[in-house]
Amino acid sequence: MIPLLAKDSKVRRKYLPESRQWLKMLRRSVLVLCMVATAKFQNDPAGQQILLFKEKTKGHIGVMTTSAGAPIEYKDARVTLNSNLISNEYFMDSVTHIVRERIPERVVHAKAGGAFGYFEVTHDVTHICKAKLFATVGKRTPVAARFSPVVVERGGIDTSRDVRGFAVKFYTEEGNLDIVGFNTPMYVYKDPILFPSILRARKRNPATNLFNDNPLWDFLTLHPESLHMFLLIFGDRGIPDGYRHMPGFGIHTYEVINEHGEKSFVRFHFTPTAGIKNLRSEEARKIAAVDPDYATRDLYSAIGNGNFPSWKVSIQVLSLNDVKNAGFDVFDVTKVLPLDDYPLTPVGMFVLNKNPINYFAEIEQLAFSPGNLVPGILGGPDKLFEARRLVYRDAQYYRLGANFNKIPVNCPIQVKVMAYNRDGNPPVEDNGGDTPNYYPNSFNGAEAYVDKKRTELIEIFEDDPNNFQQATELYVNEMTKDERSRVVENILYSLGGVAQFLQDRAVKLFTIIHPDLGYRISEGLAANRSNYYYDDDDKLYNYNK
Known part of the structure; x- marks a missing residue:
């Protein structure tokens, strides 16, 4: 490291030219990165979204308001020091809202x-x-x-x-x-x-x-x-x-x-x-x-x-x-x-x-x-x-x-909704207006339609799951030779670090699917200490590379 903060003047004189050269190189690198990033985002609507909005609007879109619609004066929006916070409605409106901006995350499929x-x-x-x-x-x-x-x-x-x-x-x-x-x-x-x-x-x-x-x-x-x-x-x-x-x-x-x-x-x-x-x-x-x-x-x-x-x-x-x-x-x-x-x-x-x-x-x-x-x-x-x-x-x-x-x-945008549901947390829209709120009724509320050819969903008996045959067909007939090697590699990447009794159970099941699959996973697990297993051509393969 170049001692830019060295206290000794001789040391500073010795390294100063080199440090200046290093800083110039750093600036050039940053400039190049900025140019690359600029070129990358020129055709990237995701990266340019906020710039595109600015170009589209050609000026401020209107007067800033509170959520209740009151216009906000410039000083209230910029400075709160030495002022009454409670009477600043912009401050109250925005600060109390931000801690309520998150709704429960989906337990699955959260990112999309x-x-x-x-x-x-x-x-x-x-x-x-x-x-x-x-x-x-x-x-x-x-x-x-x-x-x-x-x-x-x-x-x-x-x-x-x-x-x-x-x-x-x-x-x-x-x-x-x-x-x-x-x-x-x-x-x-x-x-x-x-x-x-x-x-x-x-x-x-x-x-x-x-x-x-x-x-x-x-x-x-x-x-x-x-x-x-x-x-x-x-x-x-x-x-x-x-x-x-x-x-x-x-x-x-x-x-x-x-x-x-x-x-x-x-x-x-x-x-x-x-x-x-x-x-x-x-x-x-x-x-x-x-x-x-x-x-x-x-x-x-x-x-x-x-x-x-x-x-x-x-x-x-x-x-x-x-x-x-x-x-x-x-x-x-x-x-x-x-x-x-x-x-x-x-x-x-x-x-x-x-x-x-x-x-x-x-x-x-x-x-x-x-x-x-x-x-x-x-x-x-x-x-x-x-x-x-x-x-x-x-x-x-x-x-x-x-x-x-x-x-x-x-909302079902092509249908006028005629439900009897009322009230609850917003949004409620017109909340059903002045129509009756129960069914059936004698006061001209929405009526159910009649399907003279109505068909009921069939009832079925479901046996215990067993799809080993289809799993075998997937491995043998739908995966290429190279993909079979990759599936073994990816399984070992996940299975390699789990308890041995789980590995043993997995090998038995993979052997039922196909003996080759079970054998290759078994060999890969056995060779886990050296990180090697055998592929389709009986060649050693390092699955960590």
């Missing part, structure tokens, strides 16, 4: 990117489903979409190895339809009673407040049906390259009806037209170090630059006979419906072409529920779907209040 756009019908499916959003080819319906890692907290990174939420809200003329899906075609468990357990197993340790892989592998090995999805997560699909290249799946098999009341069963697929792209582990870690908001920034900037992301919307369709003769539980969310047996039927396209104007108002308060269904779409008959109808609604009540559907982003 989102945007708005439209869904357009490209193929006629009215013979399958009578929902009006599918009525005619070319019809457009406004949509909102929210994409989110599951476990990551609000301040976390976008490039974690994790499942992603893929939720789409369709603002139809029959009310809002929410498809609350994921970026994997299957889900982690079948029995909804496991929801608190998997969540707590993946969250922070209650004693240390640190993340720990022991609870995760305890859960996975106690509930082996979860390994089907986690094979995908530990594989190349575990870290999407931004949200624009991420597929979505409804995961449930929905019951739908046409105008004649005839039943069909469908699974929703959303395929990015830009192609599916993912990040390797090392690349994701490097991105996280410099841009933890990578996926959110990429989505915002793409839309801001007019590069509107889009997804093809398709369905797999089953008849009632298909359901009965499938040979497996088609309503089991831990399983996929084989595309060879149930090919994709194209339906339409959804496009995101509008960024949120205010993130909190439009994305943080954006509330989804699988129970938001429309005539023609009855939902899934499985217990997980039934449980999600309760859990999601309860979460919105807790976070946003009983009137969360009156928050503008959640």
Whole structure:
């Protein structure tokens, strides 16, 4: 280090020229970094948002007011020293508000990117489903979409190895339809009673407040049906390259009806037209170090630059006979419906072409529920779907209040709401005006409609989960040789530090999925002290590099 603060004059004279040269180099480096940053943000709507606002407004947008609308005098807004604080309404209004600006964070899916756009019908499916959003080819319906890692907290990174939420809200003329899906075609468990357990197993340790892989592998090995999805997560699909290249799946098999009341069963697929792209582990870690908001920034900037992301919307369709003769539980969310047996039927396209104007108002308060269904779409008959109808609604009540559907982003914008709900925490809008507030009534209140071809959701019997065969097919037939090596590497990265009895249980289960998978993980764990395992070509591989 150059002793710039040296007290000895000889030392100062000796090092002064060198220190000046060092400072010049530092200034040049800073200037270069500033130039690079400027060039980077010139085509970055996310980075330039506040500058674009300044250019757009061309002057102050108005007189500053309190939240009650009173204009604020300049001195009250700038200085409080030697003045009465209680009588300064700007001070009182802003200081008391800021400690109330946070609402409860989502327990899962806390961090997210989102945007708005439209869904357009490209193929006629009215013979399958009578929902009006599918009525005619070319019809457009406004949509909102929210994409989110599951476990990551609000301040976390976008490039974690994790499942992603893929939720789409369709603002139809029959009310809002929410498809609350994921970026994997299957889900982690079948029995909804496991929801608190998997969540707590993946969250922070209650004693240390640190993340720990022991609870995760305890859960996975106690509930082996979860390994089907986690094979995908530990594989190349575990870290999407931004949200624009991420597929979505409804995961449930929905019951739908046409105008004649005839039943069909469908699974929703959303395929990015830009192609599916993912990040390797090392690349994701490097991105996280410099841009933890990578996926959110990429989505915002793409839309801001007019590069509107889009997804093809398709369905797999089953008849009632298909359901009965499938040979497996088609309503089991831990399983996929084989595309060879149930090919994709194209339906339409959804496009995101509008960024949120205010993130909190439009994305943080954006509330989804699988129970938001429309005539023609009855939902899934499985217990997980039934449980999600309760859990999601309860979460919105807790976070946003009983009137969360009156928050503008959640309002069914193509419908005049005629509900009998009243009062509660704001927003209440006109609170139902002067209409009757109970049902039934004899005073011309809103009346329920009659569906002469009403169809009830079918009842099913759900057996114990068992998806080892599909997990085997995923490993053998859907993963390339290189991806199989990477999935072993990523599993070892997580499993290598947990208790040995959990490792032993995991090896047994992976061996059931495929002997090769079990063997390679076993070898990797055994060689953990030297950080090596064998790959497909029986070559030693250092999984820490």
